[in-house]
Amino acid sequence: MAEILAERYTGASIRRSEDPRILTGAGRYVDDIKLPGMLHAAFVRSPLAHARVLSVDASAARALPGVVAVFTGAELEAMTVPGPDALMALLSWTGPTPEFSLLATDKVRFAGDPVAVVVAESRYLAEDGCELVEVEYDELPPVTNASFALDPGSPPLFENLGDNIARPHSRNEFGDVAATFDSADRVTDVHIDVHRHQNVPMEGRGCVATYDADLGLMTVHAATQSVHVTKIAIAMRLGMEQDKVRVLAGDIGGSFGLKIGASREELAVAAASRAVGRPVKWVEDRSENLTASGQAREESFDVRAAVSDDGDLLGLDVKMVVDTGSYPAMGAMVPETVEAMFPGPYKLAAFGFESTAVTTNKACYVAYRGPWASETFVRERVLDLIARDLGLDPLEIRLRNAAPRTNPPAFMITGRPLVGVTTRESLQRLAQIVDFPSFRRRQADARARGRYLGVGVATFIEAAPGPRSPEGASGPLGTESMRLRLEEDGIVALFTGQMPHGQSHQTTLAQIAADEFGVPFEQVRVVVGDSDIVPFGLTGGSRSATMTGGVALHGARQLKAKVLEVASHLMEASAQDLLISDGQVLVRGDPASAIGLGEIARRAAVGDVGAGVDANLEVQASFDGGEGGWSGGTHCAIVDVDVETGLVRVERYVAVEDCGALINPAVVEGQIRGGIAQGIGAVLLERSAYDQDGNCQSATFMDYLLPTACDVPRIEIEHLETVPLDADVNFRGVGEGGMIVAPPTLVNAIEDALSPFGVRIYEQHLPPARVLELIAAAGPAQ
């Protein structure tokens, strides 16, 4: 009888195992946690961007029935350990390190800065209590933009820094920058701004903390991208040993980079819970999310490009300034990645990069889906500006400059090899999908009738996880670990430090392990969200497809070998003659010999295998990323710009992407479309806006506009699946690419639409009013 081989799950759009609970209201998000005796926290927040705190009077709030405690900044500081931002410490940041407490003590640094926390029997009562806390401020001049922050005379946000520099100016050069620019036919010189916008997951931040004073044990239910990073932050700030802190997480309502570790508020809630001896819940409201959770980007670039008359991009020289807002963390570190990624898939003879990061009186910088994405925006914008000057087609200039795929691969001038990068292939495939000559004819006809259509193209590469480097593992965060166990009921359990918040890991990792182990998909459980039982890990940086997919594959292989070894003793057959099929172990060619995996595990557990045999059906696997490699591709948008209203309609959007082998095509395409939708929002709608006094002007969903089902078109996706790089693991990540490349794709299309007016675009945010301004400033159509 032929072997019964299970159908392969990997590569198929298997329905998600997360969905039955999510579709019936049975998901368990942090706000769904309800513990006996649980209290609720709310924060008193600064109405001013920059001020000294003269006094905080909480007596009226404390007297309010239902209010259990109020902690001012000074009181909370006495209950916690001072120190740097936990994430910066974890990433070994050595630059300027501002000193600050969890709640403001001596001064407030942005409108929304938490000043006190009220703990009460209900959220309603906690908010009532906040109204009764009297805070006296002495206003300071607000530092609301980077150019003022760079002025040595600007009032420093952090006294211990002495100025507002969060990352001192530095410059690096690759190749001979001066000679390249001296000998170039032409030099393009532009200033490009990327505006402040933000993650806005549908579920904001939140946690429920509970402290067992007898055991000295802190348990925190968190919405986080990593239970371990949250645990480390809590242990640091609460002065506890890490093994006394347990972080649990269930379903998480999105994050996009916002929920890495623990925020100041979440740490304050944990401290408050310890102090009052009862569980405390805090879930931010949307206004807190928009004003105080964190914001992203706001970077400016001075760019010089050395170009030949034929359109060869020879060199780039870039000056970047990051406005990190208050309480700097990742914003001070992002220039390193921007620098490394800036050349993208293009050949460059020389590259100069300098950067500075400043603190301002705005919400703090947080990671947002492709935190370094501005390099792609600027580079792809500059390529189009050059192409327009030279009369070149946007496809042509990219094909001309993209490094060809060679063996060995070409290197980015900043150092990394372009392993598996298929930019040229994606451009060529796009040209087959979108009939550019036909579009140009339609565009000309439309213009003759006063309708302005435009086409935009942009390419990107995404280090997902990135190429193997001589120094270590692929990707930025080292190796990935996983514990795998055959349970006594035959379930194959995968314990991972990944903390999915929409990425479908409970489905995709089970697909891979089921195939490798030889069990039905339903027989694999992916266990996440408990720092006591899962290994260290973090969901972010587009790393999970390769790193966690890879460790699931290799771990399942190791566990299978161990199970077969044990089974060989139980079945008195050589392990080489055994196979696992459909959840059973059998002797090859003898279906009657089949024994269920559960029985193997039970018999191993009770010692049936005899002495001297390792019957522990558990493995600890790790994976370094194998050959790694890049994801990437080319996107194309066709837009229709109404020059009377300034409204931009996205008529067509095509994504040609290469992420190697697809684990679950529906999941991959969901990530791509979701990222593009965020890019559409970033360009056409979203802005975290401040007035000149530092008041946040986008504190509700009436002011911070998100794309709806009417703003995002049906997106066409074409997959290139390049030749395998690794013997086993050729899945690469796609989490960030859509958000990285959609903004330049759209802005390039809008500029193309407005080219009859001579409009040139040096910014990313193009709501209708701004489109009209650009048209008015450029003059009548030619």
Next chain:
Amino acid sequence: MDITLRVNGTTRSGSPEARKTLADFLRDDLNLTGTHLGCEHGVCGACTVILDGRAVRSCLMLAVQAAGSEVTTIEGLATDAGLGPLQQAMWDSHSFQCGFCTPGFVMQATAFLSAHPDADEQEIREALSGNICRCTGYQSIIDGVLLAARRNTEHASER
């Protein structure tokens, strides 16, 4: 204030404070945490429930205003046989990712499809344009609703 209403076919009573929203009453007093709060100012639609046949935002309504009403939440859609037809179509279509906006979309689409069983894609997009999803780019959600509508039509024509 004492109120009585029917929720998912069962008579429920409670004594919410006058200022308590229907969403908080459902979540806190009745432990129906499937209804989610995404903005608490009526824009995102995550808290949508069906009240007396109409989709409403439970964050904009006080619990006491729902006294005597018939309310259906996401918990009330599954049948003894499993997922309801729209839920099944959305599962089959990979409609969602993080799932936080899901209850609002499912309830809004349920109310819309019952009034417009033959709706086309553009009508569905407009009907769901008051609900925000940050993960999916909407296409998979729209596809799920279209699939449910198509199955419903096919099922009806078989009878």
